[in-house]
Amino acid sequence: MFKYIVLGILSLLTLCYLVLNSDSYKLTDNVEVSTSYHRNILADNRRENLIKSEPEIDQLRKSQYTDSYQFKDCLQLQEVIEIFLVVNPETSITSIELENTMDMNIFEISSVNDNTEFSTKIDGKTGEIIENESERLDRDEENGVERKNKSLDLKEILSYQEVIAIAEEAIGGEGKNFKLSLERELNITFWEIEFSHNSLSYEVKIDAKKGDLLEINN
Known part of the structure; x- marks a missing residue:
């Protein structure tokens, strides 16, 4: 048993x-x-350049040289573009600028539709629309001409954090007082980064898709 x-x-x-x-x-x-x-x-x-993990963003914000990052509280570029398109739908962006003014990080976005151009300023921290103005295009720019010639290709572009890191690597040091603009020349969409390092002023152009260094001036 x-x-x-x-x-x-x-x-x-x-x-x-x-x-x-x-x-x-x-x-x-x-x-x-x-x-x-x-x-x-x-x-x-x-x-698709829509999101990055926090460790990746922190790494980009703090490159080999940068200790305190100028745009540390700033929205990501994709977020700002989405806010802009809610305000100005069915427009094409022709340029984006980012700089620190009066201790505020401000995005200024220029855009067009077939007959009108728009200028929109967005608070880089809160996403608040600070200014949104429009005016008629010149006669020779109407009917989609300016739109065709100046519209940015925003697919899979590098973030502003990535191009700042590339620019700092190019000069071999930490940059300060950054001003960035995303523009198009011919068929190339590029970042132009203006900043200072060791009392010198630099202007660096970087291919917004490939990350190639196009030009350095100081």
């Missing part, structure tokens, strides 16, 4: 072990699938 009881207990323990072990593997598999899935989603989003 005792023998059967012992065998019964051993069988029960074995069954419990198998169930728990099986669940463990299922849980591990689910975690692996979930982790892989979210990793792919994040990778897709980064390729």
